[in-house]
Amino acid sequence: MSQPIVGIFREKRDIEEFLFKAPQYKQAYHELFNQLQAKGVYAAILMGQKSYKGKGEFTQHWVQVKDEDDYRFEKRGPITVDVLYDKDHFISDGKVLAINDKRLYDICWSKEKTYEVLGEFHPKTTTAHNQAELADFVAAMPGDKVAVKELTGSSGIGVFVGSKKDAAKVDMKFPLLVQEFIETSGGVPGITKKRHDVRVVLANGEPIIATLRTPPEGGLKSNIGYGGENRLLSVSELPQDLLELCAKIDNKLEQFGEFRLYSIDCGLTPNGWRLFEANSMPGVINQARGEQAVTYQDKVTSFLKQAALVGQKRKKQS
Numbered sequence: 039m040s041q042p043i044v045g046i047f048r049e050k051r052d053i054e055e056f057l058f059k060a061p062q063y064k065q066a067y068h069e070l071f072n073q074l075q076a077k078g079v080y081a082a083i084l085m086g087q088k089s090y091k092g093k094g095e096f097t098q099h100w101v102q103v104k105d106e107d108d109y110r111f112e113k114r115g116p117i118t119v120d121v122l123y124d125k126d127h128f129i130s131d132g133k134v135l136a137i138n139d140k141r142l143y144d145i146c147w148s149k150e151k152t153y154e155v156l157g158e159f160h161p162k163t164t165t166a167h168n169q170a171e172l173a174d175f176v177a178a179m180p181g182d183k184v185a186v187k188e189l190t191g192s193s194g195i196g197v198f199v200g201s202k203k204d205a206a207k208v209d210m211k212f213p214l215l216v217q218e219f220i221e222t223s224g225g226v227p228g229i230t231k232k233r234h235d236v237r238v239v240l241a242n243g244e245p246i247i248a249t250l251r252t253p254p255e256g257g258l259k260s261n262i263g264y265g266g267e268n269r270l271l272s273v274s275e276l277p278q279d280l281l282e283l284c285a286k287i288d289n290k291l292e293q294f295g296e297f298r299l300y301s302i303d304c305g306l307t308p309n310g311w312r313l314f315e316a317n318s319m320p321g322v323i324n325q326a327r328g329e330q331a332v333t334y335q336d337k338v339t340s341f342l343k344q345a346a347l348v349g350q351k352r353k354k355q356s
Contacts, residue, residue, distance in 0.1 A: 041080040042346035045099065045119035049126040050085050066324035066335075068109045071102040073339040079346060082117055087129055094118045094134035094353075120349035121297070123342060125319055135349040137342070138318045139295030146300055146318035149215050150189045156290060159283065159313040161185075162218040173206045175216040183219035186210065192317065220312050222305035226250075229275060236271070236280065239301045239320045239334070243288030245273045245281060246337040247323070247330055251303075270323070270330040280304060283311045297345040299338070 074081040082099035084090075089097045095118040100111040122128060122136045130140050138146070145151045153163045162179065166172040176184050184205045188196030198208045199219065208214075225231040230250055237249040248271040287302055303314040323331040 041078060042343060042350045043080045043082065043117065043120045044074060044123060044342045044346050045082045045084045045094075045096065045117065045121070046123045046125055047084045047128045049087060049128070062324045062326070063322060065326070066322035068102065069325055069335055070322060070339065071109075073335055074342065075102075077339055077343050079339070079343050082114075082119065083111060084117075084119070084122070090128075090131075091116075092131050092133060094120070094122065094349075118353075120346040120353065121342065123299075135297070135345060135352070137295075137297045137299050137345055139298075141294040142291060142298055142300065143318045145291070145294060146316040148189050149187050149315065150213070152316050153215070156287060156313055156316070159287060160217070161220045161312055161314075164216050165213050166216050167213045169212075172208075172212075172214060172216065176202050176205045179216065179218050181219055181221075185215075185217040185219055187215045187217065189213060189215065220305055220307050220314075222307060224306065224308065226277065226306050228277075229271070235303045235305045235314055236276075237301050237303050237317075238276070238280070238284055239299070240284060240288055241299050241337060241341045242297065243285060243292065244337075245276060245284050247271070247334040248273065248276055270327055272330050272333075277306075280306075280311050283313070287313065287316075296348075297341070299341060 071081045082101055084096050084099055091097060095116065097116055099114050099117040101114055102109050103112045119134065122130075122134050124136055124138060124143065128136065130136050132140075145155050150165060153160055157163065164175050166175050172186070176186070179202070182202055183200060184202050186198040186205050186208055188211055191197070196210060198205055198210065222235065223233040226234060226236065230252060232252045234250060234252050237251060238245050239247050249268045250271055251268045254267075283304060284302065288298070291298060291300075299320060301317045301320045303317075304311050305314060323334055325332050325335065
């Protein structure tokens with residue numbers, strides 16, 4: 039096959055388990071596949087670690103086919119991909135070009151490792167290994183609020199944000215990160231007047247989309263599952279000092295992978311922008327959400343094609 043091959047990996051056993059949590063995700067994946075195919079890329083969904091034989095080869099894959107006015111995914115046989123786009127904890131043998139490299143994935147997945155590498159951009163943070171340390175570290179943080187986080191997790195799960203009195207009694211799995219609460223209620227000029235965080239997706243350091251996320255009235259978590267709201271932002275809307283922070287962060291991370299596609303959550307404080315978390319598996323966005331989503335899909339698929347061409351060339355040379 040002369041086309042560059044992109045494999046999108048999920049740790050599931052069957053396509054129906056993967057497709058889909060909500061109609062908008064299904065539509066977003068169909069659009070993603072359409073764009074890859076339009077760019078001359080063979081796009082495949084890969085299911086399950088057990089289907090991996092090594093060196094980029096999988097025992098089976100699924101491709102998108104059009105069925106009258108709708109799309110479906112059809113099962114096919116073995117395939118060797120040029121690049122693997124990890125959307126669900128792929129365990130690599132180091133023999134396939136992956137987005138993201140395991141080193142970067144580990145840094146983003148573990149909040150403790152994120153702090154080890156990017157601590158200069160974070161709020162003040164320490165690690166508690168037991169209840170006594172938790173109480174001491176919470177008390178030592180400035181202010182009357184604090185954040186306590188389990189070392190891994192997403193979507194606000196395993197995260198407490200609130201009063202120091204309540205934080206010292208949380209029932210969570212040790213070790214825990216204890217992090218200074220950063221006040222963002224001053225908003226972002228020209229974007230919001232509310233408490234917030236801004237999620238920026240970066241492709242090899244280039245910001246390609248952002249999401250403004252705001253918590254519900256009286257709340258401190260901006261995740262949708264906790265009642266938060268979000269809206270897409272164009273890169274042109276982002277303040278220059280936030281773009282400068284993005285560049286500094288990627289300068290630290292570029293040593294951990296040739297092709298990097300990740301997001302960072304940041305907030306504007308009285309002392310400038312601070313980094314909250316990083317995520318190595320940015321979500322898919324369907325085009326119905328606006329021009330920013332259309333641009334995002336184009337940027338992501340162009341990035342995947344570029345990586346696949348590099349992977350294809352290396353396979354031929356080996």
